[in-house]
Amino acid sequence: MKIAIATDTNSGITKEMIREPGIYFLPMPVIVDGQMYAEGIDISSQQLYEAMKQHKEISSSQPSPGQLMDLWDGILQDGYDQIVYIPMSSGLSGSCATALQLAADYDGKVQVVDNHRISVTQLESVFSAYRLAQQGYSVEEIKGYLEAHAYDASIYITVDSLEYLKKGGRITPAVAAFAAVLNLKPVMTIQGDKLDAYAKARGMRQARVKMIEAVRKDRATRFGEVPDELLQVGAAGTFEEEAQAQSWLREVQEAFAPMPVFYAPLPCSIACHVGMNAAGIGIMKKE
Structure with a gap:
């Protein structure tokens, strides 16, 4: 076959x-001010980010x-x-x-x-x-x-702005305002089916550190018996600038050498919910 x-x-x-x-x-379909676009065909990540800067109404849908x-x-x-x-x-x-x-x-x-x-x-x-x-x-x-082997994986993600988590109803306007004043960044995790709160950090720098620490913990516990060659670490983000993406990739590579680390931009369908300049990291077992 x-x-x-x-x-x-x-x-x-x-x-x-x-x-x-x-x-x-x-x-995947992305909706901007009521107009539907197909990701990668008639809307790019940069075009979506421009729409975000203009505070247009943005959402995702299913095919x-x-x-x-x-x-x-x-x-x-x-x-x-x-x-x-x-x-x-x-x-x-x-x-x-x-x-x-x-x-x-x-x-x-x-x-x-x-x-x-x-x-x-x-x-x-x-x-x-x-x-x-x-x-x-x-x-x-x-x-x-x-x-x-579906659950042989973990994802951690942090957002630079709470605007889209607030719009999606994941946090209340009061919590968003409080976090903005204190420069608090939520670190969230996806372990299979749900997006859950994991930690809070003061600023993006500390949030990145917490995500790397979380993956290191998973490496030592959940994947403790798995050799490096059967593990894969992925960095991701919704960065406006390529230099930001490369910086995050290097940070993750340095933290997990000699394991292979790749970078994949977070798609528009996810960017609709996390906004610009979010950073993510995942660890998974390979076949």
């Missing part, structure tokens, strides 16, 4: 990252059933026999449940993985699935592997 791997842009994947045929992705089926149909028409589809965590969006319902009409040709991941950890799942397919694993075996 010829197997393709597909995902959505919540993973942070871009066409520049795809070096081999057989990996596809679905752009329509028609868009998802068009993606799958196009892949099958490209000559692939089966598809492993890896959407963002079912605990963070309804898009996984929609995909599972639609896949029932594809007679087993589409296997939807509820991987309980997003951003850099979801991205690693995509490449793990691709490597497994290249080694001859079936779509059922790939799905089983990814779901069995």
